[in-house]
Amino acid sequence: MISAKTILQEYWNFSTFREPQEEIVNAVLQQKDVIALLPTGGGKSICFQVPALVNDGVCIVISPLIALMQDQVENLQKRNIKATTIKSGSSQDEIIILFDNIKFGNFKFLYISPERLQSTFIQQKIQELNVSFVAIDEAHCISEWGQDFRPSYRNIKILKELIPDVNFIALTATANTIVLNDIAENLELDNPQIFRKSFERENLAYQVFTVEDKLLKLEQIFTKTKKPAIIYVTSRKRTEEISNFLNAKNYKSSFYHGGLSAKEKQISFDNWMTEKTPIMVSTNAFGMGIDKPNVGIVVHFDLPFSIENYIQEAGRAGRNGNKSFAVLFKNENDISIYKKQLKKALPSIAEVKEVHRQLYQYFRIAKGEIIDKFYSFNLLEFARMYNFTAVKTDAILKILSNNGIIELTNTYNQKSTIIFNSSSKNIILHTIRNIYIKDFVNSILRTYSGLFEQEVKVDEFLLAKKNNITSRQVIANLEQLEKENILTYKSVKTDTEIRFLVPREDDLTINRFSRVINQFLKQKEKKSEDFLAYIDNNNTCRNTQILDYFDEKSTKDCGICDVCLSKKRTKKVDISSEILAVLNQKNGLTSQEINQHLKANEKDILIHLRQLLSEDKIQINHQNKYQLK
Structure with missing residues (x-):
């Protein structure tokens, strides 16, 4: 039998496992039921993909999202590993052919949704396979107390009846003790070995800033930070707006959201991965399959909806072990909107x-x-x-x-189609009479063949790129040509x-x-409510708050989050006398003007100004400036 380390080296080019991957892989190979709690970036996929390649047969992977399944299947196929999933809308005949291919084609992975698993036909086909073991991804979905409860996950245990001699591995990045117990109970796991990797990230500095001008704060951050970055926002429109703002300020960025075409997404992703545009502005659609270890900062421009979401997204920074930053912006308006x-x-x-x-x-x-x-x-x-x-x-x-x-x-993945209604001769005459459309029509004819005989699938984004125009302009041109009865255009609008x-x-x-x-x-x-309490708590170390949320007890502060740094400054810096000396020389100054005279942090100056006001040593005059009393 080939060793797990050989597989790791051959397919992933890693010489060693990360802690505790090797122990998890060994437990799976020993046919034990396993629960693995590995925070984002902990390498969950390796834990079931490596033993599946060591074992004979096919590994059944239960996954909740079609996009996530497709992403993992594509990643495996790029490594020349045979993996597949049941496409949406597949007929019974197509499913029979798929299972025959798995059975006789040495496939190693079948990705399937828990809803699909409820089909008795699918259950029968699974019984015909040589299954090595079952992997349940995003296993927290099985618990009512989990982040994304899906009742269909409760039916996964049917596999224990269908293939009783097969062991399970349940994997999640976000779960507390209640959820872990729920996973074991609902999957009917046999004395499972539980592996928990701490949520503590010693190299990741969690920083929560109260910010009114968020764009100015981004400028300040990227003036100092030259490492690859991700900025998370909650609006598709805002991804483009912020990216345009950063590009106008000479910070190279791309944007990414669920409404882009597959090709547009790929271009944005590739530009970010190669660091042609090291800053990615995105909705939470950007995250699956990201394996970029040198991300130096993740910024939450808008508030995420839970600590779990926040940790998963923030955890994409600093996977190489270098000091990195998870920055979150907030203000009163944000909280009200939230x-x-x-x-x-x-x-x-x-x-x-x-x-x-x-x-x-x-x-x-x-x-x-x-x-x-x-x-x-x-x-x-x-x-x-x-x-x-x-x-x-x-x-x-x-x-x-x-x-x-x-x-x-x-x-x-569906495509729009076009078919020309006139002969090529009539098309040429039309372009001569309508010179504005000539180059566009010629680019269609050069790009696609068979346009006069049948409906041909077209890619509006590709045509936009070839003509140096936007996708909207392409659609407008095609719709105009249809009005002129030059072609028939069937757009995919859903x-x-x-x-x-x-x-x-x-x-x-x-x-x-x-x-x-x-x-x-x-x-x-x-x-x-828990998330709002987290960003509002400026007294307890951010890392300690996160560990406590996931039932981990921390005995020491991280020393690098905004709360810890604030405590250090409060303890070590006393600039009251210096502020009084400056005001004694020049009475009536703004905080910014005082800052110009002192080598001190602006936040420290504001803290000490408030303290001096409370002690009645200074006052604010009618010009809203500070002066001695």
């Missing part, structure tokens, strides 16, 4: 029932009926039709999906497909899940 957004995003059971009922109405599905097909779905159009808010509707759709009531699939998994029963369906949904909503609210 609370309003939480209220908007957390629906009541009555609202869940209403959206659920109107979904069936929208697609004209009768009571008691179920239609096993995917429907094209535009969330904004649906929300407008029934006067729902888009944010709350999106949250409800995720709740319905997580409870196995509907299945949602993104369709980013980014989502929906499938109903249960017959229409309206309120009865939701009533069955009401307890679970209420528990989920309470958890969301509690996690938001």
